Every structure is written in structure tokens, then in C-alpha cells.
Amino acid sequence: MAISHWPSAERPREKLITRGAAALSDAELLAIFLHTGVAGCSALDLGRQLLQDFGSLRGILDADAGSFCRGKGLGMAKFALLQASLEIARRHFGENLERRDCLTSPAQTRQYLQARLRDHEHEVFACLMLDNRNRVIAFRELFRGTIDGASVYPREVVKQALADNAAAVILAHNHPSGVCEPSQADIRITERLRKALALVDIRVLDHVIVGDGITCLSERGLV
Numbered sequence: 427m428a429i430s431h432w433p434s435a436e437r438p439r440e441k442l443i444t445r446g447a448a449a450l451s452d453a454e455l456l457a458i459f460l461h462t463g464v465a466g467c468s469a470l471d472l473g474r475q476l477l478q479d480f481g482s483l484r485g486i487l488d489a490d491a492g493s494f495c496r497g498k499g500l501g502m503a504k505f506a507l508l509q510a511s512l513e514i515a516r517r518h519f520g521e522n523l524e525r526r527d528c529l530t531s532p533a534q535t536r537q538y539l540q541a542r543l544r545d546h547e548h549e550v551f552a553c554l555m556l557d558n559r560n561r562v563i564a565f566r567e568l569f570r571g572t573i574d575g576a577s578v579y580p581r582e583v584v585k586q587a588l589a590d591n592a593a594a595v596i597l598a599h600n601h602p603s604g605v606c607e608p609s610q611a612d613i614r615i616t617e618r619l620r621k622a623l624a625l626v627d628i629r630v631l632d633h634v635i636v637g638d639g640i641t642c643l644s645e646r647g648l649v
Contacts, residue, residue, distance in 0.1 A: 438470065452483045459508070464499045472499045487512065488545055516541045535596070536640050538565075543600040543636040549576040551599040553583060556631070558593035566590070578615050580622040587628050595623065597633040606637030613648055620649065 438454040447455070456473030463469040476497050480486045486494070487508070494505045519538040535554070542565065543550055549571040555563040566586055569576045576599065587595055597619060599612075612635065620630040633643040643649045 452477055456483075456486070459511075460499060460504070467498070476500075532642075536634065536642075539596075539598045539634050540636050540640055543598060544638075546600050547602055549600060549602060551576045551578050551597075553587070554596040554598065555587060555590040555592040556594040556596065557591075560594060560631075563590050563592055578619070580619050583619055584622050584626060584628075587623060588626060592628055594629040594631050596631050599633075599635060601635060601637040604638040606635045606639050606641040608633075608635055608641060608643060608646070608648070613643070616643055616649060 438450060438457045441454065442450055442458065450458075453470055453473035456476060457469035460469045460472055463472045467475070476486055476499075477483065479497060480489060486497075489497075491502065491505050494508070495501055519534070519541045539552075539554075543552065550567055551569040551571075552565060552567045554565055557563055568583060568586060569578050571577060583595075597616065612633070616630070616633045623630055630649055631644065632649055635641040635643070
């Protein structure tokens, strides 16, 4: 039976409008994104099939164009729509962060860093540059590396922080493996950067590691 023939309260779009997006399952959200199904398969059935094929919602979001377009009911138009939606979400996090004191909104900061760094296939090291009221000046991707590491040069971090007139920074990098446990190398470079930036009166407030979850070195007493 087509979704349009379902009781109103059970239709994903109407359910979202009346109860909010958080009330929907992954399959229901995908049904709204897909808009229509295919012959013999409703949009909701198609959403469930895609979750099974790709393993998870994240599996769908992370798929490259070739893999994505092989999915039933998908194509380049849907891939473009999905990528645009993801970028809108990233920019939304960024704009919200720029309007806030990030230290009084740690959850927002973590969401933003996860949106910016989680899906890179290689390791990326970045900094949030902050003013003397801990408001965000800029997000800077400073170094890119291999699948399991990026070389970080304190001199370049200090140079960029001074160029941005930063009073403090939050360091961040991703672990493409998804494991966000800090390595000994992560701990050592955090200390080197803390000391280098302290020489020019710039504070390191945290070092955030992004994987399938998030680890903040400040919470481990390592900053």
C-alpha cells in the first residue's frame, strides 16, 4: 500500500510535522528524503532496504557517488540532494557556533567539530581560533595526513594563531579508524603545542579527537 493511503498519524511527513523530526526512525527520515518509492516498494520500505544494504544511516551518508547510486531507487540527483543537505547541516553548526561563546556550549562545539572532521578518509588536524572572550574567530584546517596520521608543526600553528589574533585555541583532529582514544603521539603534540603557544600568550583550552565518538583531552586532565 502506498504511504499516501496510510492513516495520517503514521505517515512519516505528517509525523515529523506533528511530533518533530527526533520522533522518526532512520527509515522514516529516509522515506521523507526519498519522497517516492519504486514499483511494489513504498518509500519507507525502500528506506529500510537501504539501511540493510549500507549497514546504517551513517553508511548511507558516507557512501561515495558510485556506491550510493547503486542503491535501489537512488541516482545522482538524490546523491546531490544528500550532499547539499549534509553541507547545510555543517554550515548550520558553524553559524550557531560563531554566534555563541563556545565554552558555555560544549555540546554545540563538539557537534560542530564532529560534523567538520568525522567523515574525512585521512587524518586532518584543525584549530578553532578564539578571541579573548572565547568566541570563535575561525575554524582552520592546518594539516592533512595519511589514513593513520598527520604531521603537525607547532611553528605553523603559532603563525596561524597570531595571524588570526587568537587569544586561545581548541585543537582538534580526526581518527579515520573511528577509534577516538588518544595515542601517545596525540598527548605529546598537545603538550608541545601548549608550550609553543604559551610563549606568545595563547592558551590551549582543549584537544578534541573525533571518531565514531568524541574524546576531549581536557576531561582526561591532559591539557
